[in-house]
Amino acid sequence: MMIRHVFIAMAxxxxxxxxxxxxxxxxxxxxxxxxHVAYVADNIDIRYAHLALAISSNPDIREFAQxxxxxxxxxxxxxxxxxxxxNAQPEDNFLSRSLQENAEKLIDEMSGLRxxxxxxxxxxxxxxxxxxxxxxxxxxxxxxxxxxEVMALFEAGLEIFQAHEGHAEKMVGMLK
Amino acid sequence: MxxxxxxxxxxxxxxxSLAATVSAFxxxxxxxxxxxxxxxxxxxxxxxxxxxxVPATLKVSPGDTITWTNRDLVPHTATAHDKSWDTGRIxxxxxxxxxxxxGMATAYFCRFHPAMKAKLENSTDS
Numbered sequence: 001m002m003i004r005h006v007f008i009a010m011a012x013x014x015x016x017x018x019x020x021x022x023x024x025x026x027x028x029x030x031x032x033x034x035x036h037v038a039y040v041a042d043n044i045d046i047r048y049a050h051l052a053l054a055i056s057s058n059p060d061i062r063e064f065a066q067x068x069x070x071x072x073x074x075x076x077x078x079x080x081x082x083x084x085x086x087n088a089q090p091e092d093n094f095l096s097r098s099l100q101e102n103a104e105k106l107i108d109e110m111s112g113l114r115x116x117x118x119x120x121x122x123x124x125x126x127x128x129x130x131x132x133x134x135x136x137x138x139x140x141x142x143x144x145x146x147x148x149e150v151m152a153l154f155e156a157g158l159e160i161f162q163a164h165e166g167h168a169e170k171m172v173g174m175l176k
Numbered sequence: 177m178x179x180x181x182x183x184x185x186x187x188x189x190x191x192x193s194l195a196a197t198v199s200a201f202x203x204x205x206x207x208x209x210x211x212x213x214x215x216x217x218x219x220x221x222x223x224x225x226x227x228x229x230v231p232a233t234l235k236v237s238p239g240d241t242i243t244w245t246n247r248d249l250v251p252h253t254a255t256a257h258d259k260s261w262d263t264g265r266i267x268x269x270x271x272x273x274x275x276x277x278x279g280m281a282t283a284y285f286c287r288f289h290p291a292m293k294a295k296l297e298n299s300t301d302s
Contacts, residue, residue, distance in 0.1 A: 067288045071250040074268065078249055156249050163227045163289055170291070 024094050026140035031150050032083075034141050036090035037099065038157065039079055041133050042072040044103040048125065051110055058119045064126070064171055068164065075157050082153055116175070123171040130165035134158060219243060219273075222294070224252045224266070224286075229294035236276045237299050243273040252288060256281035 029037065049065035049072075056062055083090060106125060113121055137158045145151045217239040223230045225247040236242065244254045246266040254272070255262040260281045263272035276296070286292040 063287075070288065074250045159226055160248070160250055163291065166291055167289065 026095055026136055027144050029093060029095065029141075029144070030091070031145055031147050032088055032091045033093040033095075034145060034154075035079060035083060035088075035150060036092060037096045038137070038141075038154070039076055039090055040096040040099055042076045042079075044099060045126075045129065046072050047103065047107060048110075048122065048129070051107060052118075052122050055111075055114065055118050056122065058116075058175075060171060060174065061119050061122060064123075064167060067167070068126070071160055071164065075153075075160060078153055078156075082149055086147070086149070120172075120175050123168060123175050126168040127165065127172050130161050130168055134161050134165055137161065217241065221245065222254070223247055224254075224292075227289060227292055229254070229284075229286075229292060232294045233297060234294070235297045235299035238276050238278040240276045241273050242276065242296070243271050245269075245271040250288075252286045252292070254284050254294075255287045257283040257285060262287070 026037075045068050049068040052061055052065035056065070110118060110121055110125070137154055142151065142154055142158065145154060215237070218237070219241045220234055220236060220243070222234060222242060222244045224244055227248065229244070234242065242254075244252075244263055244266060246252050246268055249268055251265045251267050253263055253265055254274075258281050261274055261284075263274060266272045280296075282296040282298075284294055284296070
């Protein structure tokens with residue numbers, strides 16, 4: 001009985017999740033939802049970096065991970081300051097939840113790797129992750145943000161994340 | 177006689193101004209670690225903006241000061257390519273300076289973002 005209920009609940013949740021994903025696209029998000037996606041995306045990269053510092057002994061990987069923590073924390077600090085100034089609360093949404101779920105899976109996967117295998121996987125993921133986020137910010141978020149200050153922060157953020165993407169690309173090349 | 181007196185005054189004036197020049201010259205030489213540096217030291221400003229050092233090439237002389245100001249959201253450094261000099265971490269909106277020395281490393285980068293590169297040139301070389 002209990003098990004059946006759990007199954008029904010899971011099926012319903014999956015259906016809602018699927019439905020929500022289909023019903024919304026990143027371009028439909030409002031400024032506060034966009035801000036929340038960016039905040040979650042920043043924190044995910046900070047978590048990846050902490051994992052790298054815990055596992056990797058490669059000095060280039062460690063230096064890169066420290067830069068990710070330093071830069072993404074700086075951007076988040078600005079984002080929180082701006083939200084406080086605008087007296088706004090970030091809004092959870094389908095995209096921030098989906099980013100979070102994917103990150104959990106990747107962290108589980110990367111936690112099982114060691115040595116050069118971990119370094120390569122981390123670098124490749126950093127490249128792919130920054131590419132995906134930059135695509136989202138540049139093509140879906142920036143054209144749709146309404147508030148000028150939020151826009152300015154995202155433009156500055158994009159510049160930073162593009163530099164990270166270039167850095168990650170070099171690292172992937174070096175580790176091949 | 178008036179003329180003699182005037183000549184004496186002129187001579188005294190020349191000696192005094194010579195002495196002043198020599199002492200200024202000595203001071204200048206001491207101030208720049210033995211480098212003879214006729215022009216007064218200059219303070220150069222470099223902006224760090226959009227992940228670039230602006231200007232990317234800066235002409236300097238020994239004794240000059242360079243001040244980097246970070247206009248980006250994230251911290252940067254200005255670090256010699258051989259790490260022989262380093263401003264340390266420069267936070268958003270903050271500045272850091274170094275004084276130029278003869279023979280110092282001229283190529284530099286940001287330790288946090290190694291793709292950010294720039295260089296100094298000795299202004300007496302060109």
